Amino acid sequence: MAGAFASRRLQRELPKLQATTSPGIKLVSATDLQEWLIDIQVMDSAHPLYAGQTYRLRFRFSGKYPIEAPEVMFIRATAASCWDQKPRSIPMHPHIYSNGIICLDLLDKAGWSPVQNVESVSMSLQSMLAGNYKNERPEGDEVFVRTNTQRPRDVNFEFHDDDC
Amino acid sequence: MPAQDGISDPTDWLGTPVASLEPLEAGLRCEICKDFYTAPVLTACCHTFCSGCIRRSLSSVNASRKCPLCWAPFDEGQLRKNKIVEELVRTFQAARGEILALGHAVRDDAFNRVESGRKRKLDEIEDAIPLSNGVSPRKTRSQTQHKTNLIQPPSMSEKIALEEQEEEDVENRNEDGKVSCPICGQRMPEAQVFTHLDTHSEDKVTMPGISNSRLPNRTQPAMPTMTPLPTLSYSLLSEMQLRKKLRELGIPSDGNKQAMSRRHTEWRNLVNANSDSSNPKSKPDLLRELNNWERTQNSTNHSYTAKATKFAVMDKDFDRDNWSINHNCDFQSLIAAARTKAKASSKLDPKAPEDKVIISNHSSAESSEPNETGKDPPGIPSSSQMSIVGLANRED
Numbered sequence: 001m002a003g004a005f006a007s008r009r010l011q012r013e014l015p016k017l018q019a020t021t022s023p024g025i026k027l028v029s030a031t032d033l034q035e036w037l038i039d040i041q042v043m044d045s046a047h048p049l050y051a052g053q054t055y056r057l058r059f060r061f062s063g064k065y066p067i068e069a070p071e072v073m074f075i076r077a078t079a080a081s082c083w084d085q086k087p088r089s090i091p092m093h094p095h096i097y098s099n100g101i102i103c104l105d106l107l108d109k110a111g112w113s114p115v116q117n118v119e120s121v122s123m124s125l126q127s128m129l130a131g132n133y134k135n136e137r138p139e140g141d142e143v144f145v146r147t148n149t150q151r152p153r154d155v156n157f158e159f160h161d162d163d164c
Numbered sequence: 165m166p167a168q169d170g171i172s173d174p175t176d177w178l179g180t181p182v183a184s185l186e187p188l189e190a191g192l193r194c195e196i197c198k199d200f201y202t203a204p205v206l207t208a209c210c211h212t213f214c215s216g217c218i219r220r221s222l223s224s225v226n227a228s229r230k231c232p233l234c235w236a237p238f239d240e241g242q243l244r245k246n247k248i249v250e251e252l253v254r255t256f257q258a259a260r261g262e263i264l265a266l267g268h269a270v271r272d273d274a275f276n277r278v279e280s281g282r283k284r285k286l287d288e289i290e291d292a293i294p295l296s297n298g299v300s301p302r303k304t305r306s307q308t309q310h311k312t313n314l315i316q317p318p319s320m321s322e323k324i325a326l327e328e329q330e331e332e333d334v335e336n337r338n339e340d341g342k343v344s345c346p347i348c349g350q351r352m353p354e355a356q357v358f359t360h361l362d363t364h365s366e367d368k369v370t371m372p373g374i375s376n377s378r379l380p381n382r383t384q385p386a387m388p389t390m391t392p393l394p395t396l397s398y399s400l401l402s403e404m405q406l407r408k409k410l411r412e413l414g415i416p417s418d419g420n421k422q423a424m425s426r427r428h429t430e431w432r433n434l435v436n437a438n439s440d441s442s443n444p445k446s447k448p449d450l451l452r453e454l455n456n457w458e459r460t461q462n463s464t465n466h467s468y469t470a471k472a473t474k475f476a477v478m479d480k481d482f483d484r485d486n487w488s489i490n491h492n493c494d495f496q497s498l499i500a501a502a503r504t505k506a507k508a509s510s511k512l513d514p515k516a517p518e519d520k521v522i523i524s525n526h527s528s529a530e531s532s533e534p535n536e537t538g539k540d541p542p543g544i545p546s547s548s549q550m551s552i553v554g555l556a557n558r559e560d
Contacts, residue, residue, distance in 0.1 A: 003457075003459075003460025003461075004456065004460060005197065005220075008171075008197065008199070009197055009198055009199075011171050012171055012173060012198045012199075013198075015171075015173070016173070016175065019175075063460050063461065064224070066196060066197075067196075067220050067221050067224045068224065113232040113233070113235075114195075114196040114217070114221050114232045115195040115196060115232045115233055117198075
């Protein structure tokens with residue numbers, strides 16, 4: 001009952017996200033149990049890169065969640081479509097490609113653990129941003145963005161450093 | 165269980181006078197499904213999960229036999245039933261609704277009191293609370309003890325059971341200095357009681373004072389449980405052999421080898437998790453669960469392929485012909501644009517680009533028809549179109 005398993009788990013997570021979330025994490029939309037949008041902010045108001053910025057995450061869940069990792073990436077959004085009338089861009093980060101795909105081991109097949117949840121993943125990404133002061137894209141960003149046709153979860157990343 | 169449970173959550177306790185039960189309930193839930201433990205098992209690293217959850221996690225492609233909580237490596241064979249947790253979950257679940265209702269009642273009552281501004285006596289509130297156990301605690305216990313008594317109905321509480329036992333111990337001791345065995349009533353010196361009791365524990369006789377209802381399935385004969393299934397190394401089996409195995413197990417044996425091995429993995433997880441449960445389900449029930457699983461599998465797979473099609477150009481089984489038919493008008497318009505551009509520039513330089521287009525058409529191996537007229541026949545192999553498109557882009 002993989003599908004039922006996933007929806008049951010998500011139904012349990014949803015009210016919690018709607019009620020209370022950690023500071024800087026806000027559930028934007030969850031119209032079904034397949035795709036949720038979450039806004040995250042870096043709480044450090046003096047951060048040189050991300051202060052005052054809001055970024056949008058898109059979670060996509062397969063029928064095997066939480067055994068399988070959700071597909072998580074940053075997405076762009078126009079100001080008109082956002083609750084605070086500010087556009088969403090893709091944050092500058094050495095592990096975030098300019099198409100929003102995130103290179104983070106815990107989102108990868110090998111690094112995912114079923115004890116993670118939407119909020120814990122959002123928090124990890126929040127701290128991944130907060131700990132970064134490099135205003136740069138990953139190596140080979142342009143080529144990857146132009147040529148990648150795979151879904152984020154099928155991309156084979158090599159995790160060569162763990163400084164974030 | 166699900167019917168009673170609904171979508172309950174440990175946070176249900178927050179905001180009630182017994183908010184301290186939240187961490188207790190959180191501890192009785194599996195970290196994977198966030199539900200109360202179903203057939204809990206202990207891993208080699210001493211973490212507890214539902215048997216089904218951890219087995220699914222272990223058999224998924226990505227988790228390489230590691231504990232989801234601490235990443236300690238271990239094998240499925242090392243899983244052991246965690247009976248006390250199962251028992252705790254069962255009793256807690258049975259009491260949960262009652263305690264929660266009490267918590268809400270107390271909270272609402274306090275709220276009403278503040279609302280009306282009337283100060284009522286505490287006794288009145290107590291009377292308003294239905295006491296399921298029929299004990300009137302006011303007479304015997306202090307207010308704080310009373311509260312714990314409300315939270316834990318006596319039949320569920322180990323502590324109270326122990327208290328009762330102690331009381332009995334005192335009663336059992338008579339003026340002759342001997343005590344009677346709490347089980348068979350035989351009288352003996354106090355020092356001998358414990359060794360004597362050991363003989364009873366082998367007979368699995370329950371002690372008076374501990375309600376027998378806490379221990380399910382002790383006396384009733386267990387249903388004929390299915391024996392745990394071993395892992396199969398699917399790569400070593402031929403499709404025929406695997407199909408035969410599935411037929412022997414009595415589960416559907418259709419589909420290709422991949423589908424069958426997935427089905428067998430799920431069936432093995434279901435059966436083995438079931439054997440960890442103290443209330444094992446029957447085989448027809450498990451078959452129904454397998455069937456449900458299969459249905460959701462197919463539906464999710466379909467939705468995925470539908471979603472993924474636009475990124476599928478790189479796939480091995482990419483439908484090239486269909487793609488060229490569907491995008492034919494795009495190709496045609498690009499070709500037309502390239503032609504007009506080529507003509508425009510050929511007026512300036514009569515030799516160059518018109519020839520280039522024709523050359524590229526000829527040079528592509530699949531195109532057998534020459535194209536002097538400058539008009540492509542429909543259904544032309546896409547590779548030649550691609551090369552023209554490429555040319556058009558380069559000229560931009």
